[in-house]
Amino acid sequence: MASIKPRTMGQQFGRRSWAEPWKIKMVEPIHMISRGEREQAIREAGYNTFLLSSADVYIDLLTDSGTSAMSDRQWAGLMMGDESYAGSRNFYHLESAIVSTYGYPFVVPTHQGRGAEHLISQALIEPGQYIPGNMYFTTTRLHQELAGGIFVDVIIDEAHNPADPHPFKGNVDLNKLEALIVRVGADNIAYVSLAGTVNMGGGQPVSMANVKELRNLCDQQGIRIYLDATRMVENCFFIQEREKAYAGVPIATILQEFCSYTDGAWMSAKKDNLVNIGGWLAVNHQDVFDLACNLVVVYEGLHTYGGMSGRDMEALAIGIKEAVDDDHVRSRVEQVRYLGCLLTEWGVPMVQPIGGHAIFLDARTFYPHIPQEHFPAQTLATELYLDSGLRSMERGNVSAGRDPETGRNRYPALELTRLAIPRRVYTQAHMDVVAESVKAVYDSRQDTSGLKMVHEPKYLRFFQARFEPLV
Ligand code: P70
Numbered sequence: 471m472a473s474i475k476p477r478t479m480g481q482q483f484g485r486r487s488w489a490e491p492w493k494i495k496m497v498e499p500i501h502m503i504s505r506g507e508r509e510q511a512i513r514e515a516g517y518n519t520f521l522l523s524s525a526d527v528y529i530d531l532l533t534d535s536g537t538s539a540m541s542d543r544q545w546a547g548l549m550m551g552d553e554s555y556a557g558s559r560n561f562y563h564l565e566s567a568i569v570s571t572y573g574y575p576f577v578v579p580t581h582q583g584r585g586a587e588h589l590i591s592q593a594l595i596e597p598g599q600y601i602p603g604n605m606y607f608t609t610t611r612l613h614q615e616l617a618g619g620i621f622v623d624v625i626i627d628e629a630h631n632p633a634d635p636h637p638f639k640g641n642v643d644l645n646k647l648e649a650l651i652v653r654v655g656a657d658n659i660a661y662v663s664l665a666g667t668v669n670m671g672g673g674q675p676v677s678m679a680n681v682k683e684l685r686n687l688c689d690q691q692g693i694r695i696y697l698d699a700t701r702m703v704e705n706c707f708f709i710q711e712r713e714k715a716y717a718g719v720p721i722a723t724i725l726q727e728f729c730s731y732t733d734g735a736w737m738s739a740k741k742d743n744l745v746n747i748g749g750w751l752a753v754n755h756q757d758v759f760d761l762a763c764n765l766v767v768v769y770e771g772l773h774t775y776g777g778m779s780g781r782d783m784e785a786l787a788i789g790i791k792e793a794v795d796d797d798h799v800r801s802r803v804e805q806v807r808y809l810g811c812l813l814t815e816w817g818v819p820m821v822q823p824i825g826g827h828a829i830f831l832d833a834r835t836f837y838p839h840i841p842q843e844h845f846p847a848q849t850l851a852t853e854l855y856l857d858s859g860l861r862s863m864e865r866g867n868v869s870a871g872r873d874p875e876t877g878r879n880r881y882p883a884l885e886l887t888r889l890a891i892p893r894r895v896y897t898q899a900h901m902d903v904v905a906e907s908v909k910a911v912y913d914s915r916q917d918t919s920g921l922k923m924v925h926e927p928k929y930l931r932f933f934q935a936r937f938e939p940l941v
Contacts, residue, residue, distance in 0.1 A: 479808070479898070490805075491797040492894060495542060502528040502859045509856065516936025517852050517921055519861050528859030529900055531889040534827045536582075536740035536747055538893035541792055544744065544785040551781025560783035561774040564750070567787040571722065571794060572699065573729045574752035576759035580770050581777025583700060583738025586751040587613040588769060590696060590736055593761035595619040595660040602650055603663035604642050605629060605671045608869055608930055610663065610698060615874055619660055622650055629671045630883040632821045632832040637712045639674035639823075640667055640705070642684050656691040664732065665698035666705035670865060670884065673701065673806075673825020675708035678716065678728060685731040696753075699735035702728065703742040704826030707799045722794040734758065741827070744789035744893060748778050798894075802826075806891050808898065812905040818912050821886065828890040831908065833866060837915055842867055842881050844920025844940060850887040850911070852937075853918055858907035863888045868923070868932045 480487030503511070503526055515521035519532060530537065552558040565577045580586040587610050595601065597618025603610070604625040611621045624646040628636040642664065651659065662684065666676045681695075688695055706724040710716050716724055729735060734753030739745050753759050763773045770777040778786070792798060803826050810824030819835035833840075833847035840846040847866035854860045866885035873880055889904065925936035 488801075490801045490894070491795070492541070500528060505856070508859055512852055512855050516925065517848065517939070518932075518935055518937060519851050519855060519863060520933050521936070522855070522861060526859070527855075527861045529896065529904055530861045531828075531891060531904065532861045532863050534741055534890040534892050535738065536745070537895065538740075538744050538746075539895050540744060540746070540785060540789070541894075543792070544788045547784035547788045548781040550784050551779060553780045555775075556772055557774050558780040558783065560780040560787065563787040564783045564790075567790040568750060568752050571725065571790050572735060572752055573726050574734055574754055576734075576753050576756065578751045578759070578762045578766050578773055579776030579778055579783065580749040580751060580766065582740060582747060582749040583698075583736065584609040584613065584749075585770050585777060586736035586738075586749045588616075589751050589762045589765045590734075590758075591617040591619065592765055593758060594694075594696075599658050599660040600650060600654050601660050601663050602642075602647055604640055604665055604676065605668050607665060607669055607698065608871075608932070610665070612930060614660075614663070621663070624650065625668065625671065629668065629674060632672070632819070632830070632835070632884060632886070635822055637675075637708070637823065638677040638680060639671055640665070640676040641680040642676070644683055644687055647684075647687065651691055651693075656693055659691075659693050661694045661696050661733075662688060663698065664695055665700070666728070667701045667708070667826045669701070669827075670869075670882075671825075672821030672830040672884075672886070673704070673827045674821075674823075675705040675712075675826065678709050678713055678724070681728055681731045694733040695731070697729065697732040697735040698737075699729070700738040700741045701827055702735075703793050703799055704803055707803050708826065720794075721796050721799050725794060739786050739789070742793045743786055744793055745782065745786045748782050748786045750776070802891075802893050805896075805898070805901065809889070809891070809901045809905055812901075813908055816905075816909050816912075818908055821884075828888045830865065830884075830886040830888050831862075832885070833887050834885045836887075836912065837918060837920075839916075840918070840920040842885055843879075844922070845937065846920060847885045847887045848937060849918060849920050852921070853911045854887070854907060857911050858903065860889075860904055860907050863890065864932060868935060871931055 511526040591613040595617040601619045602622045602624040626643045628634040629639045667673045706721045739748035819832040821830040833850045837846040848864040851862045870880040870882045921937040927934045
């Protein structure tokens with residue numbers, strides 16, 4: 471024992487340690503089932519982690535969506551629900567939280583992010599129009615396509631290379647956007663679909679400089695910009711960290727400025743906004759608001775609840791304010807980075823730089839002997855579950871689905887397995903257990919072979935597809 475010299479996190483990084491700005495008041499027991507039980511569970515789930523029962527999962531990094539821990543204030547807010555059908559006071563709290571935090575004057579609540587994507591897509595896209603964006607997101611693109619639109623990826627090339635260290639891999643390539651405008655004409659572009667951070671690219675941020683330039687170009691062309699603000703708070707942390715002019719500027723101020731360069735935003739409140747369910751659309755223009763308000767009553771509910779209960783809206787209004795606290799955002803992103811730094815140090819291939827909400831393992835480099843049609847990222851998710859009951863998610867060619875025109879499989883450059891960290895839920899010790907499990911699976915990578923798909927749903931196939939081992 472004498473030779474062991476324990477070192478705190480702060481000592482390892484040559485600074486004083488800091489910790490999460492909260493303490494734990496209530497706990498939820500978790501435990502790891504046996505290897506034999508895990509083998510049976512993943513077989514019965516068709517080797518798809520979406521089809522596992524959560525009782526069979528030990529550490530759940532499937533998603534950071536709706537899985538965060540609410541604060542005592544948010545739980546208190548649940549008791550203050552005004553469940554009136556129309557004009558609930560909780561809606562007005564929510565509206566004012568969104569207006570004062572994000573800056574858009576017109577707010578429409580929805581049951582979750584894809585509800586808002588549906589409204590904006592149906593309101594603004596004419597069949598045959600183009601929607602350029604900084605990489606696709608599954609549900610976002612599907613709603614754009616269902617409205618008759620054609621998504622075009624205009625993210626910078628660096629975003630498609632997992633090893634490229636560019637600090638703002640979410641940036642729009644303005645040359646690609648200009649080329650599209652020249653090719654199809656500004657009138658045939660419904661709007662620019664901008665996401666901060668970029669989920670499918672590894673949680674990578676967009677810089678303030680880039681959104682300003684984008685605004686200039688779009689102003690010249692008369693094109694509007696709508697923002698997927700789902701993880702925009704995390705994006706602002708990277709701006710604060712990496713763009714000199716924003717060092718020391720509060721996250722809340724950076725967020726206001728970024729949003730001011732866009733015409734509106736849709737939100738999955740299940741992420742940044744720290745609630746288990748909820749979403750919203752908020753816009754600058756009365757005409758878009760009127761369209762969305764009309765659609766919301768068809769698909770979600772009245773425009774003063776949009777699919778949420780009064781108590782949900784109260785918890786969300788409080789979550790929005792907590793989400794922009796600088797200490798909270800730092801501890802959230804730095805926890806992800808802690809896990810990422812361990813794995814990087816051990817040579818595990820993953821998307822660099824480490825993103826805001828998750829570690830994205832590079833499954834192609836991890837398993838160079840498994841071709842993409844045998845689903846290396848899906849295979850890696852299976853192996854992690856078998857090793858430790860750790861649940862992750864495929865973000866590769868299963869997620870990319872098929873081209874709606876040709877019916878052919880899309881083979882994206884990025885074949886990733888995502889370990890998404892819920893906010894305010896797991897400790898540093900959980901991260902250590904996760905890191906050691908990934909390392910164990912990496913060390914035995916030669917013994918692994920791929921999967922074949924035996925059931926393929928038409929839409930968003932990754933949620934319900936079933937697989938079998940090749941051998
Ligand atoms: C995830 C979740 C949801 C999401 C998102 C961005 C950038 C919109 C939404 C939709 C849940 C998910 C969704 C599809 C496939 C896998 C997982 N992302 N924009 O885990 O919001 O789920 O509330 O309808 O990340 O990344 P919602």
